[in-house]
Amino acid sequence: MHILTYFGDSMLLIPTAVIMALLLRWKNDDRRAVWFWLLAFGCAGAVVSISKIAFLGFGIGSVRFNFTGFSGHSAMSATLWPVMLWLLTGRLARGWRLAALATGYLIPLLVGISRLALDAHSPSEVISGLLLGYTLSSAFLIAQRGMRPHGFSLAQLAVALLLPVLLFSQGRVATTQQFLQRLSAQLAGIEQPWTRADLLNQRR
Known part of the structure; x- marks a missing residue:
């Protein structure tokens, strides 16, 4: 579960998001895509x-919903x-692209499940985080539906994957x-700061 949850850790995702912005500038004919991506993330x-x-x-x-904020791992990975x-x-061929896109939507779901298994978040926090991230990534992809990188x-x-792979292999967690x-x-x-226990004590 710790391996799955790392796919949503800021230590991995923030540098990867920056690399993606550079790749969008390089590999996409729509020059607005970089700004759309930075806005979404x-x-x-x-x-x-x-x-x-x-x-x-x-x-x-x-x-009532045991909610203390959106799950960052879920939201950022789904974005x-x-x-x-x-x-x-x-x-790549259409079939491969669809399979890759499906994998892109599956990874955050597994991240969310790992957050629940590790007791890091409540179901409401994971679900809301996934909905937030999926909404932003889907909005970006819809805006780019006529473009193919x-x-x-x-x-x-x-080269593009070198830094993400190194970060993943080291497993350093963001603070x-x-x-x-x-x-x-x-x-x-x-x-x-307030804690979940403080929130739940209000039920009594």
Whole structure:
């Protein structure tokens, strides 16, 4: 499960998103695609961060749905992987492209399942995160439906994937959650950020 969940870790996804922006500039004739992609990925990160700060700093969540903010792993992976596999397989036969796209949508689902298995999130947080990410990636792909990225040679593909593969092999985890906890407490002027236990204690 830890391997699956790493497919949604910011340590892997943020550098990969930057590489994708460079590849879109290089391999796509639509020059707006870079900005569309940065907007989509940035929106996912912003919405996730705002939801977490709202809870961690101000206790804004849902007791009924056990909701403390969007699952970042689910949202960010659902934004990135469908677009990345579309980009890398743009010049393959239709069947291969469809299979790659289906894989791009499947990976985030497995990430979400891993977050539940690791007890890192509630079902509402994973489902909302997936819906957010899938909406953004699908909006990007619909906007690009008339475009097909140029193909990659094996050497180009190896270079493009070098950094993501190295990051995955090292398995270093981002400290985004800890940063948001400190930031939220400072913004709210409290000593300790809110926790899930604090939220659920409101039921009593």
